[in-house]
Each structure stands twice: as structure tokens, then as C-alpha cells.
Amino acid sequence: MNSNKSRILIVIMLVTILILYMKYQKAQTKLFLQSLDLKYLYERAMWHTEAVEEFYSPDITTETEPDPPYMQRSYKLQQTGNYQLPDLEDNEAELYFQSHTNIFFIISTIFQAGLAKLNPRQTCAIESAARSNPEWKVFVLFVSATEFSFFNSPNIVPLLPYPNVFLRRVNMTTVGLGSPVEEMFERGALNNSSFIVEHTSDVLRLLTVYKYGGTYLDTDVVVMKSLDELPLNYLVSEGDGFVANGIINLQASGVGHTLAESML
Numbered sequence: 426m427n428s429n430k431s432r433i434l435i436v437i438m439l440v441t442i443l444i445l446y447m448k449y450q451k452a453q454t455k456l457f458l459q460s461l462d463l464k465y466l467y468e469r470a471m472w473h474t475e476a477v478e479e480f481y482s483p484d485i486t487t488e489t490e491p492d493p494p495y496m497q498r499s500y501k502l503q504q505t506g507n508y509q510l511p512d513l514e515d516n517e518a519e520l521y522f523q524s525h526t527n528i529f530f531i532i533s534t535i536f537q538a539g540l541a542k543l544n545p546r547q548t549c550a551i552e553s554a555a556r557s558n559p560e561w562k563v564f565v566l567f568v569s570a571t572e573f574s575f576f577n578s579p580n581i582v583p584l585l586p587y588p589n590v591f592l593r594r595v596n597m598t599t600v601g602l603g604s605p606v607e608e609m610f611e612r613g614a615l616n617n618s619s620f621i622v623e624h625t626s627d628v629l630r631l632l633t634v635y636k637y638g639g640t641y642l643d644t645d646v647v648v649m650k651s652l653d654e655l656p657l658n659y660l661v662s663e664g665d666g667f668v669a670n671g672i673i674n675l676q677a678s679g680v681g682h683t684l685a686e687s688m689l
């Protein structure tokens with residue numbers, strides 16, 4: 426009887442080890458495929474000579490067509506060897522399609538030479554949102570950057586294999602047009618602010634959910650679970666009894682839109 430029990434135990438242990446080993450192999454294969462994608466990007470950037478019209482798409486290894494409307498995941502390689510960030514407004518269709526599953530991060534830091542950069546904490550926040558919400562689209566909006574470099578933006582590279590991460594730039598001249606802040610942007614009120622980076626981010630997060638609808642997250646928010654469980658239209662307190670603006674979910678129509686409008 427006892428030896429039977431220990432045999433069953435051994436079989437269970439063996440099966441467990443086998444399952445763990447298979448999971449490990451699967452993860453390794455995935456990492457390998459991702460590194461192939463990155464190798465491709467690296468070589469393109471390294472060996473570009475007269476490349477102007479070349480695109481990088483993290484989807485090159487899959488054969489499935491993207492869902493309509495077409496989502497631009499590719500970044501145009503410039504003659505400088507940097508990749509151009511597509512303009513948010515040039516790709517607005519991708520935002521309206523199922524707008525309740527948009528996630529926005531805003532990077533309003535002012536970069537020298539317009540080269541987008543992220544620090545490890547920001548990358549971690551963005552990656553956590555993308556991983557725990559694979560069905561959602563994660564937009565990283567750069568205010569004063571127009572390009573990223575494979576060599577000089579090291580913390581951007583780990584985000585490139587995620588098919589649901591979209592790096593975009595925001596044109597401050599046009600983004601506010603037709604919104605309640607149009608006049609404020611036009612007279613350059615933000616330019617005079619002594620906290621230009623913070624205030625730009627504060628206005629832009631409301632403007633983004635007002636225009637497109639979705640969830641804004643600060644770049645120090647780590648997402649552990651799917652956001653699907655949460656209701657629509659919420660604001661969050663950081664625990665001091667006051668409503669904070671580090672996490673905002675407002676929809677582009679109805680009560681969410683009205684609230685965003687009055688806050689703008």
C-alpha cells in the first residue's frame with residue numbers, strides 16, 4: 426500500500442517536472458523569436474545606407490493581417506539611422522476603434538535633439554500594462570520627441586516586440602484644435618509655466634481621454650492584472666482622501682466625456 430502511494434507520488438512529481446520543463450522551453454522559444462525581431466531591426470539601423478522608405482514592424486514573423494482599421498505599428502527608418510515616431514493624429518482611426526481598451530502614457534520630458542528616451546521605471550510601467558492587457562492598445566505619447574534610436578534609446582527597445590505598444594508623438598500645435606483648450610494652447614499659456622513638463626502632462630492626459638477615450642496611467646503605475654474587470658469612467662485616490670490624476674478612465678462619449686470637458 427505504502428509503496429503504491431510513493432509510486433503515485435513519484436509519477437505526479439515527474440509529470441510536474443515535465444510540465445515545468447515544457448513551459449520553460451516555450452518561454453525560451455518566445456524570447457528567441459523576439460530577439461530575432463530585434464536583430465532584424467538592429468541590422469536595418471546598422472547597415473542602412475540609402476534607406477528612407479523602410480519600415481520595421483514587430484509583426485513580421487506572423488502571417489495574420491491586422492484587424493481593420495489598419496494599425497500602424499511600423500516605424501519609418503530615417504536617413505539618420507533613427508526611427509520616426511508616427512504622429513498620433515495621423516493615426517486617429519486606431520484610437521476610435523474600441524476606444525474603451527485604449528491605455529495612454531504621456532512622456533512630456535523635453536529631450537535634446539528630439540530623441541525619445543525612457544528610463545527603466547517608465548519602461549517597466551508600460552511593459553506591465555501591455556503584458557497584463559494583451560487585448561488592449563497601449564499608446565506611449567511623446568510630447569517633444571520625433572524619433573527614437575535603436576542605439577541611444579535603450580529602454581525603448583524592449584517595448585518594440587509587443588504588438589500592442591504604439592509609440593506616437595504629439596504635435597502641440599494641432600492636438601488641442603477643436604477642444605476646450607484650443608484657445609489656451611494658442612496663446613501659449615503652457616509656455617509660460619514654470620512647471621512646463623508637469624502642466625503639459627496634466628492638460629494632455631485630460632485632453633487625450635476627452636478626445637479618444639480610454640485609461641491614462643502615470644509612468645510609475647505597474648499593472649498587475651487585466652483592466653477588463655474595472656467599470657468605465659473612474660478616477661482614483663492615492664489614499665489621502667483626495668482625487669488624484671495619476672490614473673484616469675473616461676470615455677469619449679456620455680458622462681465621461683462631459684466630465685473631461687468640464688475639467689479641461
Ligand SMILES: *[C@@H]1O[C@H](CO)[C@@H](O)[C@H](O)[C@H]1NC(C)=O
Nearest residue numbers: 512571594595596597598599
Ligand atoms: C505640427 O503641426 C504644424 C501645423 O500643422 C506643423 O507646421 C508642424 O510642422 C508640426 N510639427 C511637427 C513636429 O510635425
Ligand SMILES: *[C@@H]1O[C@H](CO)[C@@H](O)[C@H](O)[C@H]1NC(C)=O
Nearest residue numbers: 610611612613614615616617
Ligand atoms: C511655445 O514654445 C515652443 C517651443 O519653445 C514654440 O515652438 C512655440 O511657438 C511657442 N508657442 C507660443 C504660442 O509662443
Ligand SMILES: *[C@@H]1O[C@H](CO)[C@@H](O)[C@H](O)[C@H]1NC(C)=O
Nearest residue numbers: 611612613614615616617618
Ligand atoms: C508670458 O510671459 C510673458 C513675460 O512674463 C508675458 O509678457 C506674456 O503675456 C505671458 N504670456 C501668456 C500667454 O501668459
